[in-house]
Amino acid sequence: MIPELGQIALTFSFALSLLLGILPLYGSYTGNERALMLAKPLAISAMVFAGLAFFALCYAFYYDDFTVINVATNSSSVLPWYYKLTATWGSHEGSMVLWVWILTIWTAAVAVFSKQLPLLMQGRILGIMGLIGVGFIAFSLFMSNPFERSLPYFPAEGNDLNPLLQDFGMIIHPPLLYMGYVGFAVSFAFAIAALLGGKFDSTWARWARPWTLAAWMFLTLGIMLGSWWAYKELGWGGWWFWDPVENASFMPWLVGTALIHTLAVTEKRGTYKSWTVLLALAAFSLSLLGAFLVRSGVLVSVHSFATDPSRGVFLLVFLLLVIGGALLLYALRMRSVRSEARYQLFSREVMLWGNNIFLLTATLVVFLGTLLPLFHQELGLGTISIGEPFFDAMFFYLAIPFSLLLGLGPWVRWKQQKWQTLIPPMSMVAIATLVVSLGMMSLTQSIQANTALIGLLLGAWVGMSALGEVGQRIHQFGQGLAGIRKLNASHYGMTTAHIGFAVMVVGIAMTTTYSVERDVRMQIGDSVTLSGYQFTLLDVYELDGPNYGGEAADLRVERAGRLITHLHAEKRFYTIQRTVMTQAAIHARLNRDLYVSLGEALPGNAWSFKVQVKPFVRWIWLGGLLMALGSIWSLLDVRYRRKVVSRVRRSHTITKEAEDA
Amino acid sequence: MRNWMLYTPLAIFLGVSIFLFTGLFSDPWTRDSALLNRPLPEFDLPDLMEPERRWNRELLTGEPFLLSVWGVWCPTCKAQLAYMEQLKEQGIKVVGLYYPLPVDPAFGEHFSLGQLQRDVRQQLQQFGDPYQFNILDENRRMSMDLGVSGSPETFLVDAEGRVRMHHVGDINPRVWRQKFEPAMEQLQSLADTSVQQNEASQTGVGY
Secondary structure, eight states: OOOHHHHHHHHHHHHHHHHHHHHHEEEEEEEEHHHHHHHHHHHHHHHHHHHHHHHHHHHHHHTOOOOOOHHHHHTTTTTHHHHHHHHHOOOOOOOOHHHHHHHHHHHHHHHHHHHSOOOHHHHHHHHHHHHHHHHHHIIIIIOOOOOOBSSSSOSSOOOOOOGGGGHHHHHHHHHHHHHHHHHHHHHHHHHHHHHHHHHSSHHHHHHHHHHHHHHHHHHHHHHHHHHHHHHHHSSOOSSSOOOOOHHHHHHHHHHHHHHHHHHHHHHHOOSSSSHHHHHHHHHHHHHHHOOOOOOOOSSOTTTTOOHHHHHHHHHHHHIIIIIIHHHHHHHHHHGGOOOOOOOSSSSHHHHHHHHHHHHHHHHHHHHHHHHHHHHHHTSSSSOOOHHHHHHHHHHHHHHHHHHHHEEEHGGGGGGOHHHHHHHHHHHHHHHHHHHHHHHHHHHHOOOOSSSHHHHHHHHHHHEEEHHHHHHHHHHHOOOOOOOHHHSSSSHHHHHHHHHHHHHHHHHHHHHHHHHHHEEEEEETEEEEEEETTEEEEEEEEEEEEESEEEEEEEOOOETTEEEEEEEEEEEEEEETTTEEEEEEEEEEEEEEEEEEEEEEEETEEEEEEEEEETTTHHOOOOOOHHHHHHHHHTTTTTGTTSOOOOHHHHHHHHHHHHHHH | OOOGGGGGHHHHHHHHHHHHHHHHHHTTTTTOOTTTSSOOOEEEBSSSSTTTTTEHHHHHTSSSSSEEEEOTTHHHHHHHHHHHHHHHTOOOOOOEEEESSSOOSSOOOOHHHHHHHHHHHHHHHHHHHSSSSSETTSSHHHHHHHHOOSEEEEEEEEETTBEEEHHHHHHHOHHHHIIIIIHHHHHHHHHHHHHHHHHHHHHHHOO
């Protein structure tokens, strides 16, 4: 009964989204105010019904309703209750319902928090979000129905959830990632609404900025969490695999990062208008492309859902309508726009131009690396695979100029900057950079000219410059520490995010250079020493979990005779799915991770182990967290809560802000 | 900005979608095997049903055949049996390379041959038996040398024992028509002409 109610709720949500996609847009062209006014209640009720559908599916999973095919294939009665709930979004069908619900949540959020938007604009934005919703709900209802029953012959026991997904990471990684993906739909809708209206003043950028920041924040957290999850769950200590689906989430992130920066230029300086619109379209288009790649089966990946071509065709048609339509509208409408701002070669505008060039080159690298194998095969040139070495090399070379630019950028003023005035502070930053990076180097390892040193220098450069810049701003207020409170939140947000980038660069450089690993054969009582840590195997015994068996090993870790920790590594055998899973034992500290995974039983009462010491690996995720924190801080800026002032006063404040900055 | 430039994003997107569209209908799991156009790896393995009988590379050469890696534990392998039996009736030689479980030596006993033979016999009786004979890949070394990553996988081997095609996934009418049939016909005609040439040269020697 409940699953049927869920399906009805989803159908209602479909109908409401359809109305939302028609009525307000109709109203915006006929000047029918009542049709425009309908946008908000329609958006909210579509969200409520999509939520009901989602909870109905959760209910079916929680109560082991194996008459529902989706439940039978992705859950089992012995699964712990929290994984039963997360199994709701463990399959293609279920995750589409979550996706749809999140999309309607964003739509409703725009409806609720956009009181300051003109009714016309609000109606258009919500109408476009409604149309996107129609496409996704139709896909869920007609192409991958999550509530389909297998009555009257249903299995007595389910097929269990893929063991890889039985992890804490699964609980929050997909929701956060979807919040990010779908969040770019809001920026997309703002851009389309601006295109439809034909007005490209800085207002749309100001409105779209907080939404883009929020979406970017979720996407950052989602990707970071995915990386951390893969690190601890896949059992061999990698944190990024350049897997096609990871790349599919990385591309919108890169473009989203570029978008955040150009939105600032468009808002403050009224320039880069058409470029910003294009980026807003591209960020969501790449999200859609990612969804297509994961769900259509065109690429081989550990993340892919099982698929059939009809789903892929549906999604591709949807892509053609949404992206193709948006880009066509862009081409038709953009011709009338001219940028009026003037700026010199050495100015903030040009710095951000550089930022965009590097971020988009990176996007292109990921795009080609991901899709070239497909192009190659379809052109009949045979199969090729592009792997880590290509991406690693490309990103290494891109990171160097990008970081140098990032260290300089925040110091440069809008319009024009005299380079002479920057020499004293930048030399201070350079000295601080040298001191910090050499200091860190000597703490951890001997000083060597290698990738780690380059990474440390770049990280320290970005970090020191960000700190120094904030210090200099506060100093300029001339009120001592009281100046700390005068600097606005979005400035602190930017600085935090930049420091996050610095921390991440240091983490990546140190981990890739100084990680050590060894595959060893150990009997009980044997020990192995790695980077000064002595790992001793204490015991190996049988495991008895709810839906798995297997073996567990206890190890003791000592350093210079002092006990560091006890480690507990498991190798699980999930009985229903007949899959072996490694549960690595990890001891995490800010400056290093100890990572032990249990391998196979060897003849002679011995076991194989993979033992790793990974310095600074936590810094990678710490950096990601700081970036997300930076965007939250920016979102707290009072500017985003202020009511929109009249156009005359607005342009006045803009010039004033430009002078301030 | 020139107006035509505004159409470039659209053009790029449409270009990419063409590839995405054709990509939907091709199998992303196909990989050119590293073994392509190379001889089969050396091996010396027992027959599954008559373990005292042993097979090696030289015994398999002479005519083109399909080498099918499978196991009773693999549902897709079961599903392809009926169609492959039809192929056998059309005169295609199919040799099975049996891949035994357990997957992980850490769990469970090593397989028992008697039980395995019973299981195989039962499944082949029930779903169809395309195999001329089955080679038991005892320690899964042969599958590893072939670069098998999952089951079922099928290799097309020519009369000289060279791997000419590698297919991951099941053999069904569509895969057979599109992928295997053209290559198989070519190989068979080659084999026929080489046989004729051999005969001709032999008769030539006779003169």
